[in-house]
């Protein structure tokens with residue numbers, strides 16, 4: 001991945017033609033503005049501080065060529081892919097760069113690296129794809145002598161499928177496309193497709209309790225993991241890959257979501273499914289977000305949800321129609337028709353079904369009946385197909401917007417159905433208030449995309465003209481939204497994890513005793529405190 005943004009050089013997604021007018025009209029931004037990243041040579045990287053003795057031990061553990069301290073490697077591991085990460089790195093600030101990047105090729109080598117680092121008091125930051133959006137891969141020393149980034153890309157060979165049990169043992173450093181390609185070769189799928197799929201890894205998914213776009217149908221990663229193998233400084237903490245167990249509290253649950261602060265996840269045994277023979281993605285319209293939420297609740301509680309279920313609020317629908325993306329079918333159906341149905345200014349939903357042709361048709365019949373009863377109007381397959389085509393293009397567009405001096409950030413939460421409308425309102429208002437109060441009127445939009453019988457997630461995207469102090473502007477918005485989430489009864493993260501950016505709200509999530517319990521586990525597994533300092537625990 002290029003050091004200042006998403007994807008590889010030469011692969012760009014252009015902003016739609018209508019975007020310029022929208023930036024001007026909605027945000028007061030000048031679409032002609034250009035704020036490109038500085039040249040690589042201009043990036044400022046601090047001197048490496050890895051003690052020679054530590055370097056020798058690391059070289060002995062993984063081979064000298066796999067201990068890298070060249071500028072490019074260090075810059076590429078300095079930050080993750082959140083908005084503040086990109087603002088900093090694009091401006092040439094790589095002050096957080098690790099002192100070295102170390103690439104082990106086996107769990108034994110990981111153990112050797114951790115022993116060397118514990119002896120020399122060197123922090124270890126596990127690095128999968130580096131797509132964290134909460135500061136999870138930023139090297140923090142916290143009083144230690146130095147910090148390394150432990151890049152797991154060489155831990156990426158094993159894909160062992162058990163077709164009878166429908167499970168697969170996957171090594172942690174496998175990137176999404178490679179893991180899925182090798183599963184498909186054996187006729188199965190994990191069904192885990194986060195928007196960061198192209199550049200995130202199996203280990204990263206497990207370490208962050210990630211949720212893919214089809215999590216309602218296939219399950220979140222924490223529901224798909226059956227067993228894990230984790231190497232901690234104190235030794236190996238493995239859990240048996242069994243379908244269920246009553247052997248005390250689940251230690252698997254301790255490792256899943258541990259964000260690298262307890263140890264390194266080297267492999268996971270996951271549940272897989274036969275690869276779907278067919279797919280059908282389609283659009284629906286609702287008169288309002290409240291009506292759509294209610295229809296989604298009824299559908300989910302009846303056990304009739306699709307695999308992918310997304311409901312955009314009025315703002316997100318308006319933007320996608322204006323940009324001529326997934327909403328264009330709504331345009332074609334005609335504003336008159338939608339007005340006659342009371343849907344003008346309404347909300348777009350995308351539903352995606354996967355399986356055999358017969359299963360899909362059967363499920364669509366039940367789901368369609370419930371959605372129609374809830375006020376939904378079917379828009380056919382075109383909006384669904386358009387969504388599938390653009391499902392991974394968001395991060396490329398973000399680079400284009402950053403180039404034009406636009407703040408663009410996302411955040412997410414989850415709450416009960418009973419509270420969903422109130423939380424949607426509170427977080428939206430908090431973001432609008434925080435940004436407009438600073439003189440930069442924002443565009444705030446939201447969608448529901450992960451359904452549970454008792455509630456759903458809310459995923460907010462907000463844009464504003466970037467201020468000179470872009471980080472202070474971001475912090476004001478982030479703080480206001482997180483405070484509103486906590487006060488409004490949501491979780492501070494449904495799937496992005498805690499990292500550095502959400503640490504101050506961790507106590508609100510698990511309480512004082514909960515923090516002490518996690519700290520006690522960390523002290524036992526990582527007595528010197530080398531594992532991913534400054535993350536998860538406040």
Ligand SMILES: Cc1cc2nc3c(=O)[nH]c(=O)nc-3n(C[C@H](O)[C@H](O)[C@H](O)COP(=O)(O)OP(=O)(O)OC[C@H]3O[C@@H](n4cnc5c(N)ncnc54)[C@H](O)[C@@H]3O)c2cc1C
Pocket residue numbers: 080081082125126127128129130131132133136137152172173193194195196199200201202203204205206207208209210211212213258259260261263264265266394395495496497499532535
């Ligand atoms: C554009 C974009 C879209 C995204 N969309 C989604 C989405 O749809 N759903 C979603 O859930 N998330 C999403 N994310 C967030 C991010 O992609 C996920 O958190 C993902 O799971 C991170 O995987 P990774 O391999 O990149 O991990 P990294 O970013 O490298 O690491 C994430 C955290 O896990 C730790 N870690 C990584 N690997 C290991 C390991 N093997 N052992 C122990 N600790 C480890 C790291 O130290 C860090 O704290 C998105 C991010 C971006 C930038």
